[in-house]
Structure formats: C-alpha cells, structure tokens
Amino acid sequence: MSASIFDLDRESFTVAEQRLHMPRREFLQFCTTVAATLGLPAGAEAAVAKAVESAKRPPVIWLHFQECTGCSESLLRAEHPTLEKLILDVISLDYHETLMVAAGHQAEAARKASMAANKGKYVLVVEGAIPTKLNGIHCKVGGHTAIEMTKECAADAAAVIAIGSCASWGGMPSADPNPTGASSVAEVLGKPVVTIPGCPPNPYNFLATVVHFLTFGTLPAVDKLGRPLFAYGRLIHENCERRAHFDAGRFAMQFGDEGHRKGYCLYKLGCKGPETWANCPTLGFGDAGENNWPVGCGAPCFGCSEKGVGFTKPIHAMAKMANVTPPLQYPRIEERIGTGSSFASAAALAAIAGAAAGGAAMLAKNLGLSHQAAEQEKKSGQKPKAEA
Amino acid sequence: MRILHHAKPAPVGGPLLNAVTLTAGILVAIMAAILVVRFFYGLGSVTNLNDGYPWGIWIVVDVMIGSAFACGGFSVAMLVYIFNKGEYHPLVRPALLASLFGYTLAGAAVIVDLGRWWNVWNMYWPWSANPNSVMFEVAICITLYILVMWIEFAPTFFEKLGMNAAKRRLSKIMFIIIALGTLLPMMHQSSLGTLWVVLGSQVHPLWQTPVVPLLFLLTAIIIGYAVVLFESCVASAAYRRSIEMHLLTPLAKVMLGLVAVYIAVRFADLIWRGALGLAFGMTLEAVMFWFEMACFIGVFLVIGSEVQRRNPARLFVGGIIIMLGGALLRINGFLIGYDTGGGYQYFPSLTEVLVTVGMFAIEVIGYIVITRRFPVLPREEAHA
Numbered sequence: 001m002s003a004s005i006f007d008l009d010r011e012s013f014t015v016a017e018q019r020l021h022m023p024r025r026e027f028l029q030f031c032t033t034v035a036a037t038l039g040l041p042a043g044a045e046a047a048v049a050k051a052v053e054s055a056k057r058p059p060v061i062w063l064h065f066q067e068c069t070g071c072s073e074s075l076l077r078a079e080h081p082t083l084e085k086l087i088l089d090v091i092s093l094d095y096h097e098t099l100m101v102a103a104g105h106q107a108e109a110a111r112k113a114s115m116a117a118n119k120g121k122y123v124l125v126v127e128g129a130i131p132t133k134l135n136g137i138h139c140k141v142g143g144h145t146a147i148e149m150t151k152e153c154a155a156d157a158a159a160v161i162a163i164g165s166c167a168s169w170g171g172m173p174s175a176d177p178n179p180t181g182a183s184s185v186a187e188v189l190g191k192p193v194v195t196i197p198g199c200p201p202n203p204y205n206f207l208a209t210v211v212h213f214l215t216f217g218t219l220p221a222v223d224k225l226g227r228p229l230f231a232y233g234r235l236i237h238e239n240c241e242r243r244a245h246f247d248a249g250r251f252a253m254q255f256g257d258e259g260h261r262k263g264y265c266l267y268k269l270g271c272k273g274p275e276t277w278a279n280c281p282t283l284g285f286g287d288a289g290e291n292n293w294p295v296g297c298g299a300p301c302f303g304c305s306e307k308g309v310g311f312t313k314p315i316h317a318m319a320k321m322a323n324v325t326p327p328l329q330y331p332r333i334e335e336r337i338g339t340g341s342s343f344a345s346a347a348a349l350a351a352i353a354g355a356a357a358g359g360a361a362m363l364a365k366n367l368g369l370s371h372q373a374a375e376q377e378k379k380s381g382q383k384p385k386a387e388a
Numbered sequence: 389m390r391i392l393h394h395a396k397p398a399p400v401g402g403p404l405l406n407a408v409t410l411t412a413g414i415l416v417a418i419m420a421a422i423l424v425v426r427f428f429y430g431l432g433s434v435t436n437l438n439d440g441y442p443w444g445i446w447i448v449v450d451v452m453i454g455s456a457f458a459c460g461g462f463s464v465a466m467l468v469y470i471f472n473k474g475e476y477h478p479l480v481r482p483a484l485l486a487s488l489f490g491y492t493l494a495g496a497a498v499i500v501d502l503g504r505w506w507n508v509w510n511m512y513w514p515w516s517a518n519p520n521s522v523m524f525e526v527a528i529c530i531t532l533y534i535l536v537m538w539i540e541f542a543p544t545f546f547e548k549l550g551m552n553a554a555k556r557r558l559s560k561i562m563f564i565i566i567a568l569g570t571l572l573p574m575m576h577q578s579s580l581g582t583l584w585v586v587l588g589s590q591v592h593p594l595w596q597t598p599v600v601p602l603l604f605l606l607t608a609i610i611i612g613y614a615v616v617l618f619e620s621c622v623a624s625a626a627y628r629r630s631i632e633m634h635l636l637t638p639l640a641k642v643m644l645g646l647v648a649v650y651i652a653v654r655f656a657d658l659i660w661r662g663a664l665g666l667a668f669g670m671t672l673e674a675v676m677f678w679f680e681m682a683c684f685i686g687v688f689l690v691i692g693s694e695v696q697r698r699n700p701a702r703l704f705v706g707g708i709i710i711m712l713g714g715a716l717l718r719i720n721g722f723l724i725g726y727d728t729g730g731g732y733q734y735f736p737s738l739t740e741v742l743v744t745v746g747m748f749a750i751e752v753i754g755y756i757v758i759t760r761r762f763p764v765l766p767r768e769e770a771h772a
Contacts, residue, residue, distance in 0.1 A: 335438070336432075336438040336439075337438055337439075337440060337730065337731050337732045337733060338733035338734050339436070339735075340735050341735035342737065344738040345436075345738045345740070345741055348738050352741070352745060363621065363622065364701045366625060367625065367631075367699075367701035367704055368701035370700075371699045371700055
C-alpha cells in the first residue's frame with residue numbers, strides 16, 4: 001500500500017493502460033471509485049490500482065439458475081470501467097451463460113477444464129435461486145440440476161459470491177407459495193457465503209467485492225447474512241436524501257399529490273427504506289449521478305434486497321422502523337384536530353350531571369323539610385327540645 | 389383575635405367502609421387503571437387533547453376549578469384572621485381540610501396532565517427556572533401553598549397523635565404560616581386568570597380582559613364561601629349533625645356582598661371594553677355567558693333576603709349555584725370561548741371524564757376518613 005498512485009511512470013501502469021485500452025485518467029477513476037465504495041482509507045486506491053494493473057486475472061465461474069439475468073444486465077451497464085473490459089481483462093470470466101461464446105457441451109467442458117486448472121483459486125459467482133423441491137428438477141443445465149452444479153463448483157472455489165436477492169436469500173422465485181422450493185446458495189451449500197442482494201444489486205457493490213478480493217486476497221467484512229458491511233451496513237432510511245422530510249413530518253400521501261411533486265418523504269406510500277439495509281442513496285444507479293435511484297425518482301423503495309420485505313410485504317404497506325422506532329411516549333407525527341363529543345363521553349357527562357343534580361335536589365329537599373319542622377316548632381311556641 | 393368559646397373539634401367516629409367510600413373507591417380504582425395506560429402510552433392514548441386544545445378538563449376542571457373549590461380554607465381563614473371575625477373559627481378546620489385535598493389533588497392532576505412530567509423538577513431548580521413566566525409563578529405558588537396548608541393543618545394530626553410539644557412549638561410561628569396561607573392563594577388564583585391575558589385573542593372577548601386576574605381572585609374567594617355553605621350542609625346531612633346556621637347565615641351575607649362587587653366589576657369591564665354587545669348574539673359563547681352570569685345574579689333570588697338565608701336548604705342551593713357559576717366562568721374561558729383556529733375541536737373523552745371523577749372521589753374518601761378519625765368538625769355538644 002506504500003506505492004503512490006501518482007507514480008504514474010511505472011512500467012506496470014503503462015502495461016495495464018494498454019491492456020485495458022483505458023486512458024490513464026479513467027483507470028485511476030475506476031480504482032478510486034472502487035476504493036471509496038469499499039470505504040477504504042486514503043491511499044488504498046494505490047493498492048487497488050496495483051492489484052488491477054497486475055495481470056493475474058483470477059478466473060471467475062458464473063452460474064445462472066432461477067433468475068432474470070437482471071444482475072448481469074445491470075453489471076453490463078457499469079461504466080467505470082465498462083464491464084467488457086473488466087470481465088475480459090481484469091478477471092478471466094471462464095463461464096457465464098449469457099456472455100460466453102461457447103455453447104452446449106463445449107461450454108460445460110470449458111467450465112470443467114477451468115475448474116481443474118484453477119483448483120482452489122477461482123471465484124464462483126451464483127446468480128439466481130436454486131430450486132430444491134423434487135430433487136431440484138425445475139432447473140437443469142446440461143442435464144445437471146442447479147443443486148449439483150452449485151455443489152460441484154463450490155467445492156474447489158477460493159470464494160463464493162451470491163449476486164442478487166435470488167441467490168442471496170431466494171428472492172422473487174421464493175415468494176409465496178414458492179412452488180419450486182427456491183433457496184439461496186448458502187442454504188444449498190449449508191455454509192455462509194458472501195451475498196450481494198438487490199434486484200438488481202448495484203454493480204459497484206459487486207465490483208468492489210471482487211476487487212477487494214483481488215487486492216487483499218480476502219473477501220470484505222460481512223454481516224451475519226453475508227452482506228459486505230461497506231454496502232449493507234446502514235439502512236436506506238439513514239442516508240436517504242428525503243430523510244429531513246420524514247423527520248419534519250412531511251409526507252407524500254398519494255402518487256402525484258402536492259407532497260409527491262415536492263419530493264416529500266415516501267414513507268406513507270409504503271417506502272421500505274426504514275427496514276432495508278443498502279447503500280442505494282449514497283451510490284446511485286446507472287452512473288447518472290446522485291438521486292438516480294428509486295426513491296430519488298419518486299418511487300418508494302420496496303425492499304428488494306431485504307429478506308422478508310421485498311417480494312413479501314405488500315408494496316404499499318408501511319414499513320417497520322428497524323432502528324429508530326420512537327417510544328410510545330413521544331408525540332404523534334400527525335396532528336389531530338379533535339372530533340367533538342363521542343356518545344360515551346357525552347352520556348357519561350350527562351349521567352354525572354344528572355346524578356349530582358338529583359343528589360343535590362334530595363339533600364336540599366331534606367334540609368328544607370327539617371327547616372320547615374324547626375320553624376313549625378318555633379311558631380307553636382315551643383323551643384326546639386334539646387336532644388339527649 | 390377575639391377570644392370566643394367554641395366547641396373543640398373532635399373526630400366524628402363511625403365506620404370508614406360504607407356505601408359512599410366503597411363507591412368512591414371503585415371510581416378511584418377506575419381512575420388508577422386509566423392513569424396506568426396514560427403513563428405507559430402517553431396523553432394521546434386516553435385524552436382527546438390536540439395541538440389546538442392542549443388543556444382539557446384535567447387542567448380546567450381538576451386544577452382550575454378544583455383549586456377554586458379549594459379556596460374555602462383561604463376564604464374563611466382570611467375572614468377569621470385578617471378581618472378578625474373570630475366567631476367563624478369553627479369553620480376553619482373543615483374548610484381547611486377541603487382546601488388541603490383540593491390543592492393537593494390539583495397539584496397531582498397537573499403532573500398527570502404534563503406530557504413530559506419527568507422534567508417537572510426543573511421548575512424547582514433555580515438554574516432552570518424562568519421567573520418571567522406566569523405558569524412558573526402559578527406552579528411555585530401552588531406548591532408552596534400546598535406545603536403551607538399541610539403545616540396549617542398539622543395541629544389536627546398533632547392532637548390526634550398526642551404530640552402536644554410539637555403543636556405548641558408550631559403555634560408560635562403559626563401566624564406566619566397563616567399570613568402565607570392567605571397571601572399565596574391570592575397570588576396564584578389571580579395568576580390563573582392572568583393566563584387568559586397571556587392567551588390573548590385566542591380567548592373570546594367576553595372573557596379575555598386585562599382585569600381577569602381580579603375576576604379570578606374575586607370568584608375564588610366567593611367560591612370559597614360557597615363551598616363552606618355546601619360542605620357544612622352536606623356534612624350535617626351525612627353525619628346527621630346540627631347545622632351551624634348561626635355562622636352560615638351571616639357568612640352567606642358576606643358572600644353575597646362580594647358577588648355584588650363581582651357582578652359590578654364584570655359588567656363594568658364588559659361595557660368599558662365595548663364587548664357587551666357580543667353577549668347578545670345567538671352564539672354558543674353568548675348563551676354560555678348568560679348561563680354563567682345567571683348563576684351569579686340568580687343567587688340573590690335564592691338567598692337574597694335574611695329569611696331565606698336562615699333556611700339551610702336555600703343556603704345549600706345558593707352555594708351550589710355559586711360553585712356552578714365559578715366553574716362555568718373557568719370552563720367558558722378555557723374551553724368554550726377558547727379557539728386557536730385551524731378547525732380544532734375538543735370534547736373530553738370518557739376516560740378523561742372518569743379520571744376527573746376519580747380525582748373528586750379521592751377527595752370524598754379523604755374527607756370522610758379524616759373527619760371520622762381526626763379532630764376536624766366541632767364536637768357535637770349535648771345541646772341543639
């Protein structure tokens with residue numbers, strides 16, 4: 001890490017520049033972006049640059065199961081660098097059903113050859129959930145079920161990365177009633193793997209994880225669900241650009257209303273930001289700059305990356321506040337203006353007033369009667385007799 | 389003070405558990421259950437309060453009206469000790485007892501109504517206090533008065549417990565306590581009225597006036613006497629004792645004099661401010677204003693003549709009418725004639741009503757227990 005990124009004349013650097021067909025500025029930009037995404041300290045970009053410029057090119061085997069290829073599609077649209085440069089030059093993508101040229105038995109043979117040649121060194125990436133019902137017959141490639149392929153490829157892999165919500169926790173295929181028994185990679189392998197959930201996940205979260213592996217030889221720190229902490233350590237709600245509106249109690253109440261047009265908080269439209277851990281608000285999508293993510297565009301987060309939220313909770317159901325549930329003693333956010341009298345309270349008041357008036361009338365009557373008797377006694381010339 | 393012979397106070401005796409205390413006990417239990425909910429889930433869970441009506445009946449009835457009803461002790465003590473009318477002395481202890489409960493419960497009711505009651509200690513912490521606040525004056529004054537009243541009432545407990553030395557020592561400084569006990573309620577009862585001055589145009593012009601502190605003070609004293617009339621009649625009826633008519637009849641006359649002064653001040657103020665015209669519209673405020681004034685004027689029809697004042701039934705009804713009038717004055721200004729705009733509405737919820745009822749039930753139980761067991765009411769002599 002002692003190497004300076006500004007040591008721009010070093011030979012390896014020039015070599016990488018030629019190999020990646022990438023201008024120097026763009027290359028450095030990529031390395032810095034990845035280092036920043038990972039939350040690495042200043043100076044780490046140099047290590048990243050060094051790792052990327054060396055021609056090690058770790059082999060990657062990419063399996064597709066129950067999925068829509070959205071994760072791959074999203075990765076293809078990464079711009080720093082464009083992914084074809086990354087997959088052809090930074091890593092050696094030996095098997096990827098969408099991108100590889102080979103087909104049929106040839107492709108399967110290439111996979112097996114790569115696995116044998118790079119035993120214990122290749123990275124296995126799984127995209128899509130794995131069906132487990134009826135011995136996994138719902139998804140087969142080359143006559144092998146997804147379960148068999150996953151176990152076979154994972155056995156000798158240096159690292160296993162599950163990309164997308166499907167591979168991470170089942171995703172959309174596992175939504176109720178889950179007819180195929182769609183399961184995550186970790187469930188099938190019976191051990192935790194690094195997961196990059198999202199539908200699709202932000203490509204830079206995946207790239208940063210891979211580059212971390214390239215740079216340091218290890219995978220980044222993860223939470224108990226296998227999600228890299230640099231990307232999934234905080235709730236969307238915490239970094240959301242609309243958070244101030246939430247705190248001030250300004251909400252869009254329906255799509256297209258005044259609050260929605262003014263960019264108020266989408267919580268009441270069912271935004272799941274308060275219970276979804278992801279860095280969407282800070283990273284943005286599609287390299288189009290800030291605010292280019294669902295909430296930024298006025299669409300409530302639906303919790304795509306969160307098990308038990310995305311594809312599970314109704315889209316417009318209000319989110320549970322995962323880390324800042326206000327105590328019940330706090331005042332309400334919405335303002336009540338009162339509804340006037342209820343039947344019960346009006347009846348109670350009337351009953352109390354009636355009882356008091358009745359009691360007072362009886363007491364007054366008795367006092368009056370005894371007074372009358374006393375007066376009567378006075379009139380008849382007798383002093384009221386002393387009581388014993 | 390003129391030295392007069394009075395019957396010494398003595399406990400009434402009798403069972404503590406009867407139909408009245410049992411009923412009151414049930415009401416208190418209901419209140420306690422509601423308050424548990426209130427303290428766990430906040431004011432919003434049991435009240436209909438909102439931003440437009442942050443004060444409901446817990447403040448207006450339990451505190452404002454409750455403390456006004458508790459002015460009996462102060463009114464009678466003023467008569468006895470300041471105006472040197474020693475003949476009223478037998479009325480002091482029972483009146484003071486009612487005041488003691490009224491004020492102590494008003495203080496408790498404030499805590500119940502405070503949204504962040506756990507911050508209340510700041511009020512008594514000199515570094516946090518805001519001496520320019522009316523609320524601060526009221527709070528400190530009421531707290532001190534509650535303390536002073538317990539000291540004023542302490543001889544009753546000393547007598548019961550046989551602590552004669554303590555009673556003697558206390559009696560030496562009692563004149564300071566009594567002076568404070570007269571000054572403090574005058575201060576805060578008028579300050580409760582000042583709250584309307586502070587609330588400004590949110591209070592209807594029929595009630596919002598610069599002289600409202602005077603109106604509150606006058607009505608507090610008047611209500612004090614009315615409560616004594618009421619309480620003496622109820623106590624004599626409930627305990628089957630003779631009524632101190634020789635005291636109540638002249639006391640009622642004193643009260644009527646003050647009522648006349650009050651009516652004069654009230655209308656003079658309305659005319660001077662040009663607000664009287666508002667009393668002649670078909671509005672809820674106007675109707676309620678006349679209900680309120682009808683109480684203060686109508687009392688002359690009930691106990692206006694000397695003959696009428698000799699009838700305990702009429703004194704009892706007269707006392708109730710005045711209490712009702714004073715209560716209406718406070719309800720009118722704080723709730724009915726109070727409008728912050730913005731469509732806010734308030735009507736007490738069932739739970740709010742039950743808590744207020746429970747607060748008064750505590751007073752009833754306390755009064756019964758203490759008069760039955762401690763020397764408060766004058767001993768029933770063996771003559772009529």
